[in-house]
Amino acid sequence: MKRIAVLTSGGDAPGMNAAIRAVVRTGLHRGWDVFGVRLGYEGLISGKIVPLGARDVGGIIQRGGTILGSARSQEFKTEEGQIKAIRNLNEAGIDGLVIIGGNGSQTGSYALSKHGFPVVGIASTIDNDLFGSEITIGVDTALNIALEAIDRLKVTASSHQRAFLLEVMGRGCGYLALMSGLAGGAEMAVIPEIPVTPEQIADRLRKSYEKGKAHAIIVVAEGADYNADKLAAYFSEHRERLGFELRTTRLGYVQRGGNPGAFDRILASRLGAAATDALSKGEFGVLKGLVKGEIQSTPLEVVVNTKKQIDPNLFELAEILD
Template sequence: MKRIAVLTSGGDAPGMNAAIRAVVRTGIYRGWEVYGVQLGYQGLIDGKIIPLSARDVGGIIQRGGTILGSARSLEFKTKAGQLKAIRTLNQHGIEALVVIGGNGSQTGSYALHNLGFPVVGVASTIDNDLYGSDITIGVDTALNIALEAIDRLKTTASSHQRAFLVEVMGRDCGYLALMSAIAGGAEAVVIPEVEVDPEEIAQRLIRAYERGKAHALVVVAEGARYNAEGLAEYFKQHHERLGFDLRVTILGHVQRGGNPSAYDRILASRLGAGATEAIERGETGVLVGFIRGEVTTTPLEQVVNTKKPLDLRLFELAKVLD
């Protein structure tokens, strides 16, 4: 009987539990024993490995976060730590490992793969910056949380005739900011992929006011050169010339919380099942993702060495629709 293990690593994403559930139940369906690694790669080093039954993952599909937990591990970044992790897996008779996570997590997967251990990654990050998947687990939920906040802020902005800056997560990727700006009807969006002059943002807001808008809203990606606080400071310094300042709302980790959307639950279930399918056919050292509507696999070497591009045609669309 084959033994596999599953771990979650890096930032939590809504839908991770659904992916864990899918790995466990499809693994058991194939007649395998399935184990869970608690606290990510550090738990792997420390031997925090527990058996998981179909009932152990019951009632978790609707829960955000991850029942296995996640933790940073400086030790795992060293070759000695990686070898220790493999020894732990071998001691427990684990024959393959499923890693649910984003860029950093899959870099760890690739390291284990290079040391000869069978690993399959599952694309999960709210940032949607992972090469090998058009959309990753958690993105849809995070985007809808950001959109709800934007809709609420537009209501109060209109009531008080104010301008707001909303900063969303995404690390160095502007996907969440760009999509929530388009869906939320923002007057401007600031992303890391496009250099933006604060004066350009100011002029866009002034033009919106001149067109008769009672409010204005700018969505800013946290990884942009001028984040929300930086832009607000610029407007404060030039208040006398520009005639207005900006209120700042930073969504932060609120975007990671909450129950996963129906889309994320289904995506996570499909990708988790895809991971055990890959293991069954002997395909390891790959990331299971979702490309052009299909569950696919991409070599981890390509995943960790390729930057996922953002479709900048959507940035131009956002400018036209402001």
């Protein structure tokens, strides 16, 4: 192993730059030449492979997003596109590739691995829906952004005795909604894994009112059967019968754009170092993630074919603490 490359793919996550920095500097420490692939898999296909030195990654550990950029590539989903990408890597003399990203990104890692190219993945997505890591790069920062939003909404909700919907990201995973709701003391978290109806939500709000609460916060995952738009429309349509309506706030991409907190910077640094360590030992076709407090490897085949589950005990705890 003499020359390695690193790329970021999929949605940006706070801490990606810290992971890039760790890959570059630990690679250089091993005496390797290190390169960056610009614009993810699209850049891999178009040959956007550039050298990276220690100073190229200086001052980026605290920055959100990714200095390498990210872009979707339909061509890479085809076998022809994957072969083209490998050809570009071979022409650049790249011996191993580190791919930082979430579910879709690691599906791409697995595709390259099946073609025989040495790949190591790093778990990075604010959705926390990637099997092989209990928590992924970017999640902690995104949670704290959502938590700040809940705290701020509570001030207004309490002042005006209103009920608010806060929609958070997460695709088809309710982790962000559940955990931010739990940490923020929300009255309810609506997540894809445990479907609820608008009437059940209304019943919960009534019970909260009967307990003497002057306001209510419902955190909704964007991938829930009833997202914020559907719930707001339902409560508006049935306002006379239900006795109240819900005000909606959608965080959207605000959650992805924050500067990484300490946890994400440290996790990203550990995973980046673990990735180059794996390449040095000939451990390919794996994802590096955090499992039971330790950095561990999970075969990419297992990662892309296993759905990550929400802990139902956490949902039950959130309901008890309401």
